[in-house]
Amino acid sequence: MKTISAVTGNEAIAEAMRQINPDFSAVYPITPQTDLMQKFSSFHADGYVSTEVVLVESEHSAMSACIGAACAGGRVVTATSGPGLALMWEMLFVASGMRLPIVMPVVNRALSAPLNIHGDHSDAMGARDSGWIQIWSENAQEAYDNMIQAFRIAEHMDIRLPAMVCYDGFIISHSISRVEFLSDETVQKFIGDFTPTNSLLDIEKVVSYGPLVLTDQYHEYKKVQNDVISSIGEIVLKVADEFEKVSGRKYSLFDSYRLDDAEIGIVILNSAAGTTKDVIDEARKKGIKAGLLKPRFFRPFFYNEIAEALSGLKVICVMDRSDSFGAFGPLYTEIASSMFHMKNKPVLINKIYGLGGRDYLPVHAEMVIDELSEIAETGIVNHYKEYIGLRE
């Protein structure tokens, strides 16, 4: 039985966590994740979950405890945002290096300084090379759906890697929207039982976790890590297929919107994609052949598939809600890499938007589409990288 409710993004994810009923969860508050874990703690206090909750003293310890718990052999969840994810940075690598299928919602937030608690992708982009699978979500519904699928992907025996489920701080975490929930039984059946591997608690089969590895082997370990995360596409699609059967909602490696016959396109992550789609609809009414591509995964990055989907376009604007100072935005860099080997490359420009929760408005998308149309016509590019939505 499906239930439809009006909930915030954090409430939707807390509900997913209740339905998943993980064995272990480490909890530490940080805005805008706080009320997600508050809600989950209430479920715990009221006996709706059998999860053991550990109220740690920092995000670093949250991830450390998750690593210990995952090595002990159970289903493990925590959540964080912005600086919390930054504090976990060292341990993110340990979790992926040990192949621990920990699932973690990341409620995207800016990094200091200056201090800013609002929506921004700098946190997850900072963790992009940590070996974690990154699944990005446009709205609360996608965050909920991705959260459930994340367990199947992370825990797949051929993958066994940690996964973060990203959604925008405040814009999604605190806004109320319509979310269609699956039944508890459907979620439980979909994720299935957890299968431990090499449990620390197996006294009969003794294991050592976390060895020192010297120059004779480290290189090979890292190559294997790359091979594993790079190979998840097929499993992601299979999980999405099964998820569609129980939910009616279709997911893939990325979302294409009116891209088939498009001449100009925007590539953008998370909530801003929704606004952009509306503006594209308006542009289409005017006869402008605009489309959008929204990656669902940032790690691994599905270069070939995305390049193929964008290959017919003349001009593309890649929009980043985070920056790499002195360089292009991180999403732009990936898109540029994916297209580099193509014979007829589209013109590629980069816009940095919405940092620290700055509003991304339809008018901004309109301006970008106008600029793309002009470039398509004239071939003249004035700015390859530009900040938009700046105050005058």
Next chain:
Amino acid sequence: MRGSIKLKDISEKEILLASGHRMCSGCGAAIVVKMVLLASDYPIVACSPTGCLEVTTCISDYTSWKIPWIHSAFENAAATIAGVETMHRVLVKKGKAREDIKFIVFAGDGGTYDIGFQSLSGAMERGHDILYICYDNEAYMNTGTQRSSASPLGADTSTSPAGDVIPGKTQHRKNMTRIMAEHNIPYAAQASPSHYNDLMKKIRKALEIKGPKFINILSPCNRGWRSNSNDAIELSKIAVDSCYWPLYEIENGKTTVNHIPKEKKPLRDFLKPQGRFSHLFKENNIHLIDQLQKKIDEDWNRLLQSC
């Protein structure tokens, strides 16, 4: 507690830290780990932070640990074992793990007094059922003898070298055992490998107590202390007899001194055989030995008064 400690019984038990590890000969930490594991009759899951013990006992593809063991990073042994211990509770409830497993951290002073302090304090406050053992060799020996907050006043370390102007470390060591006891944990103690019976009794007692336990064990390091490789036990004995390293335990707030030396030896006897203190015996630094002796006496009197 499972019976008294008899040498004959212990000698028949399997040593759970296999030989062939790469610790220095005469290393105090190796002795401590073997004693602790011999003392336990329970299955143990252990955790170590990054440090001497970790890098010498588990270099891929080899391990010296005959028990389940985990290392995740330097500053988080307490948080890591807290996760393991918590998952144990879950899996026992589900009938998926045996109930009698005990959880022990073996950490050096750097990973305990300094960088690991936050996660240790957090784990103690939350009341995890773990035994945290610090093998205290009084500096960062793994990275080349840099000073830690466990290094005593005047110690010549690679980051507090005894120079012409500054005579080694300028601060007294942190009293970690007391700090841990102030977390209101049911058991905190100090032990020394020279007094193996006392040490192993404390381990056995601690393993019977539910909740967080902390045992600080002096662990001579002949590289860092610049002493002979065969004098770890002798040096730790002098440390106890000079009251530099008193043997005591704090059980539910009640302090007991386990060993009162018949004749309290001067601190010089502990300092003299160690190269890290040799500069203190020069005329212009001799006042530092007096300062150290004064601190040791004060701490000892304070300890006796707290009983």
